[in-house]
Amino acid sequence: xxxxxxxxxxxxxxxxxxxxxxxxxxxxxxxxxxxxxxxxxxxxxxxxxxxxxxxxxxxxxxxxxxxxxxxxxxxxxxxxxxxxxxxxxxxxxxxxxxxxxxxxxxxxxxxxxxxxxxxxxxxxxxxxxxxxxxxxxxxxxxxxxxxxxxxxxxxx
Amino acid sequence: xxxxxxxxxxxxxxxxxxxxxxxxxxxxxxxxxxxxxxxxxxxxxxxxxxxxxxxxxxxxxxxxxxxxxxxxxxxxxxxxxxxxxxxxxxxxxxxxxxxxxxxxxxxxxxxxxxxxxxxxxxxxxxxxxxxxxxxxxxxxxxxxxxxx
Numbered sequence: 001x002x003x004x005x006x007x008x009x010x011x012x013x014x015x016x017x018x019x020x021x022x023x024x025x026x027x028x029x030x031x032x033x034x035x036x037x038x039x040x041x042x043x044x045x046x047x048x049x050x051x052x053x054x055x056x057x058x059x060x061x062x063x064x065x066x067x068x069x070x071x072x073x074x075x076x077x078x079x080x081x082x083x084x085x086x087x088x089x090x091x092x093x094x095x096x097x098x099x100x101x102x103x104x105x106x107x108x109x110x111x112x113x114x115x116x117x118x119x120x121x122x123x124x125x126x127x128x129x130x131x132x133x134x135x136x137x138x139x140x141x142x143x144x145x146x147x148x149x150x151x152x153x154x155x156x
Numbered sequence: 157x158x159x160x161x162x163x164x165x166x167x168x169x170x171x172x173x174x175x176x177x178x179x180x181x182x183x184x185x186x187x188x189x190x191x192x193x194x195x196x197x198x199x200x201x202x203x204x205x206x207x208x209x210x211x212x213x214x215x216x217x218x219x220x221x222x223x224x225x226x227x228x229x230x231x232x233x234x235x236x237x238x239x240x241x242x243x244x245x246x247x248x249x250x251x252x253x254x255x256x257x258x259x260x261x262x263x264x265x266x267x268x269x270x271x272x273x274x275x276x277x278x279x280x281x282x283x284x285x286x287x288x289x290x291x292x293x294x295x296x297x298x299x300x301x302x303x304x
Contacts, residue, residue, distance in 0.1 A: 003293075006231025007238075010222065014215035022187060022210050029187045029206050038203035118188070118202075136192075 033119055044121050045133035049141045052106055056147075061104035061131075065139075066117055071110065077142060078150040080108075085116040089123070101128045108135035108142075161291060168288040169223045172236050175281070177220035182263040183213035193260030197246050198253070215239070233285075233292045240285035244278040251275055 022028035047055065055061045056077065063080035065072050072082040088095060099105070105124070107117040117134045124132040135142075143149060183190040191209035195202060215235065222232035243261065250257060250270050259274055
């Protein structure tokens with residue numbers, strides 16, 4: 001019995017340490033985000049690069065690049081909008097006014113994991129955007145496939 | 157406990173402490189990427205994968221420290237065996253479901269894919285962890301006091 005008691009204590013200590021460190025870790029999963037993901041029930045919608053390309057060719061979704069504007073200007077999926085994470089959360093009311101909830105959106109970063117994109121998707125789904133998804137593989141896989149990339153200032 | 161068993165127990169403890177400690181570092185540094193690795197196994201959803209990505213790397217680290225220092229050794233070898241067998245089952249199910257995913261075992265950056273070699277590696281680790289558990293649970297040294 002003592003063995004199981006020690007194992008349980010070790011597990012609890014690990015959970016407490018992980019929870020605490022992730023609050024302050026710059027790349028961490030904050031507790032409230034983990035809770036929101038846990039409580040939201042439905043999985044975050046993700047699209048593979050191949051599916052995203054098919055959607056891109058059909059023009060069936062708005063691509064949302066969530067990186068800083070400098071990186072956005074250096075290379076993006078053609079036609080993508082730029083909504084960096086901090087202004088996005090700050091000006092979400094404006095975003096909601098100009099973006100209908102029934103439109104499909106595909107969020108992406110450069111790197112495959114894209115923690116900010118997933119955080120934004122949780123937020124979007126809570127606000128009623130049921131067709132928002134996240135591009136798994138990010139722009140890195142998009143460029144590896146030598147698919148079209150647009151640079152410079154976006155055309156209004 | 158014989159000297160041979162004691163040596164085997166010590167060597168296995170040190171080996172698993174190094175393996176678990178090493179495996180935990182990259183996962184602690186990149187929890188979001190690790191949570192995606194967990195989702196890729198298609199066993200749990202985003203919610204549980206986020207909790208697991210917060211919890212598992214620290215469980216590995218704390219278990220490694222306990223194995224190294226000999227603290228709560230009975231609990232640490234049990235967790236070690238549980239983790240190793242869980243990893244083996246996850247890798248096996250991914251292999252038989254033909255999931256084209258990276259293992260995510262030691263690093264989160266597109267490490268080795270799951271194939272027969274990875275299964276053999278995980279099976280060896282699971283067997284080793286079981287041996288460690290049995291050695292630790294086996295008969296301990298009893299000091300016999302000499303009579304008058």
